[in-house]
Amino acid sequence: MSDWPLWEVFVRARGGLAHRHVGSVHAPDSKLALAHARDTYTRRLEGVSLWVVKSSDIVASDPEQAGELFEPAADKIYRHPTFYDIPDEVKHI
């Protein structure tokens, strides 16, 4: 079973929230990947919806490029929503 591909697992905790990455499972195909994700990550009522994506299908940024990609944002505090009040009704920000 060591030849099973790796799948990344995303769980939606409840309606209205985005799916969040929670970990990964090994499985021979997408259907069993969903089953394994269900059995591994939703045993304690953690979610209402699951996504699995083959890890090899994820395109990741190169850590070598972290400087040029992310550092320029460091001194741009005006991009943070801290200069106006957020109404109490707005959740999950």
Place this chain on the structure above:
Amino acid sequence: MTPSLPPIRPEDEEIAETSRPAGAFDAPAAGEADPARFDYLLRLGDDSLILGQRLSEWCGHAPALEVDLSLANLALDLIGQATHLLGEAGRCEGAGRDGDALAFHRDVLDFRNCLLVEQPNGDFARTIARQLLYSTWQHMLLERLSGSSDRFLAQFAAKAVKEIAYHRDLAREWTMRLGDGTEESARRMAEGLDWCWRFIPELFEVDETVDALVVRGAAPDPRAFEDEYRAALAEVLAEARIEPPAGQRPILGGRRGHHSEHLGHILAVMQFLPRTYPDATW
């Protein structure tokens, strides 16, 4: 002509409402001796308990970590069901035995599970074969049992049927993958099915206990869904490219306490602790 019965007064309706659950006048009152119902609850409870115990033997030994969790989850579902069923059996019996007493302080001859669930795990393929045969049957039974006139059985079945739908689907998926996999996995899957096949007829046996519950609408007659069951298995096997095992001599007796030698070994492990340390607590 005058009616032979006096007219129904409002207070009569009130009495009727409270006299039996959900107006089921034929259902025996709580505490009233009902050996058939007790026996039926034991059968369902013991099926779940023994299969759950069997599956839990895979814990730490399954072919992959993910499969280990899958099988342990099935086991926990089943042991949860057994807790409900044996607890209700104890209340039905009214002799002061609770679910634990029934699970841990009965001997082989008093167990009422079918022979299929006590069969050894064998390899992974045989475990899947056993699961396919049992979960497919259990799902069809629970679907019908959720319409039972017995309030406990109806409520239990309505809840458990969702768990078992997953068990059945998982067993189907694995049967197809092993059957339609490599030469070795196909051979093992066929051997697993071959081992388990002779225990199917017992699932559709009707005796006095089943009869007594069927008559009062408390349980379905299993023979009514045997064709559907055989067709469902045939469909999975066709998908898995496996020939259905040839006709075998049926082996019966579990429902009457006539078990294979395997059950004693299960009980020895399962019952050891509460029998050796009767007052043990968490």
